[in-house]
Amino acid sequence: YITKENKQAFHYLEKQLYRLSRNEHVDILVVEDTLSTRQHICHLLSRHKYQIKQAKGGSEALQILAAHPEISVIITDHEMPNMRGDELCIEIRRLYNNDEKAIIGISGSNSLHISTRFLKSGANDFLRKPFNSEEFYCRLSQNVDMLEHIKTIRLQANSDYLTKLPNRRHFFEQADKQLKKYHAADTSVSLAMIDIDHFKAINDNYGHDAGDDVLISLSACFSDYFTDTLIARLGGEEFVVFFADTPPTKAKQQLEMFRLHIAKQSPELTKYAIPFTLSIGYQHGPIYDIDTLIHQADVKLYQAKQAGRNRVID
Numbered sequence: 001y002i003t004k005e006n007k008q009a010f011h012y013l014e015k016q017l018y019r020l021s022r023n024e025h026v027d028i029l030v031v032e033d034t035l036s037t038r039q040h041i042c043h044l045l046s047r048h049k050y051q052i053k054q055a056k057g058g059s060e061a062l063q064i065l066a067a068h069p070e071i072s073v074i075i076t077d078h079e080m081p082n083m084r085g086d087e088l089c090i091e092i093r094r095l096y097n098n099d100e101k102a103i104i105g106i107s108g109s110n111s112l113h114i115s116t117r118f119l120k121s122g123a124n125d126f127l128r129k130p131f132n133s134e135e136f137y138c139r140l141s142q143n144v145d146m147l148e149h150i151k152t153i154r155l156q157a158n159s160d161y162l163t164k165l166p167n168r169r170h171f172f173e174q175a176d177k178q179l180k181k182y183h184a185a186d187t188s189v190s191l192a193m194i195d196i197d198h199f200k201a202i203n204d205n206y207g208h209d210a211g212d213d214v215l216i217s218l219s220a221c222f223s224d225y226f227t228d229t230l231i232a233r234l235g236g237e238e239f240v241v242f243f244a245d246t247p248p249t250k251a252k253q254q255l256e257m258f259r260l261h262i263a264k265q266s267p268e269l270t271k272y273a274i275p276f277t278l279s280i281g282y283q284h285g286p287i288y289d290i291d292t293l294i295h296q297a298d299v300k301l302y303q304a305k306q307a308g309r310n311r312v313i314d
């Protein structure tokens with residue numbers, strides 16, 4: 001029978017197994033000038049299935065980091081010719097935030113100040129050489145866990161839970177950036193507001209779950225019709241498509257094809273075979289203020305509703 005102890009052991013094993021399969025996608029850079037130490041660390045890393053890159057010094061490390069953005073953890077020695085470990089930390093922190101890369105300093109020096117120096121320079125953790133391999137693995141995986149948590153939280157903060165589309169927050173942040181970029185390049189942008197027709201009636205007739213399914217099914221269709229766009233669920237049954245650098249004729253054509261596809265295929269797309277249609281308001285620039293762009297597209301959307309729904313107004 002299952003005791004509390006072997007339940008705990010099982011849980012621990014499960015976690016270890018998860019980490020081993022995860023580590024195959026974790027890229028680590030080892031910066032160490034002493035060959036034997038470098039080989040030892042790489043050996044430990046490969047036993048836990050991490051992906052490994054190596055550098056003999058700071059400048060080589062920076063080159064490798066620039067060429068391999070997938071590297072998420074840097075393990076660096078302190079005493080190295082040309083650049084010390086703490087100097088490398090400062091340089092890495094100038095270029096990369098600590099929510100995207102973790103740094104673990106290592107040193108064989110007896111000085112009590114090395115760990116402080118590392119931490120003050122932007123390192124997340126420190127190990128004194130020679131180190132216990134279990135401690136090495138623990139500190140490393142805790143740092144990888146931390147980066148993973150940040151990634152998950154960021155993704156959750158930016159996506160809509162129901163449809164998995166980018167959410168309102170993500171949309172406004174990104175649209176603002178893109179507007180600035182395209183304004184600078186003097187390229188005109190455009191935007192479409194998309195609203196499901198009589199959605200309240202769908203909820204009333206088929207139930208809230210069926211309504212949810214309509215939202216999910218519709219959301220899954222966007223990527224088939226729009227490329228190079230920023231798509232988001234703004235709220236309720238309202239979606240936005242931001243076209244950067246798409247000529248208006250092409251954008252309108254894509255919207256019209258999307259509207260037609262939904263009008264024709266919606267019963268096949270949804271779990272409960274629910275027919276539904278879309279009203280779309282399209283506004284073309286040059287407008288480089290997101291609120292104004294949305295407001296203008298909203299006016300067109302309102303016109304589409306007034307004109308009988310299931311149409312694009314530009």
Ligand code: GH3
Pocket residue numbers: 162195196197198199200201203207208209210211212215235236237305309
């Ligand atoms: P119109 O054609 O004028 O747009 O009419 P409508 O019924 O689509 O618009 P209205 O704004 O009256 O109703 C929108 C409905 O969407 C009301 C709200 O309960 C429903 N709704 C909003 N968010 C969700 C959701 O996440 N799931 C479901 N199932 N319904 C939602």
Ligand code: MG
Pocket residue numbers: 032033034077078079080
């Ligand atoms: Mg050294």
Ligand code: MG
Pocket residue numbers: none
């Ligand atoms: Mg409405």
Ligand code: MG
Pocket residue numbers: 195196197198199200237
């Ligand atoms: Mg609606």
Ligand code: MG
Pocket residue numbers: 195196236237238
């Ligand atoms: Mg609405």
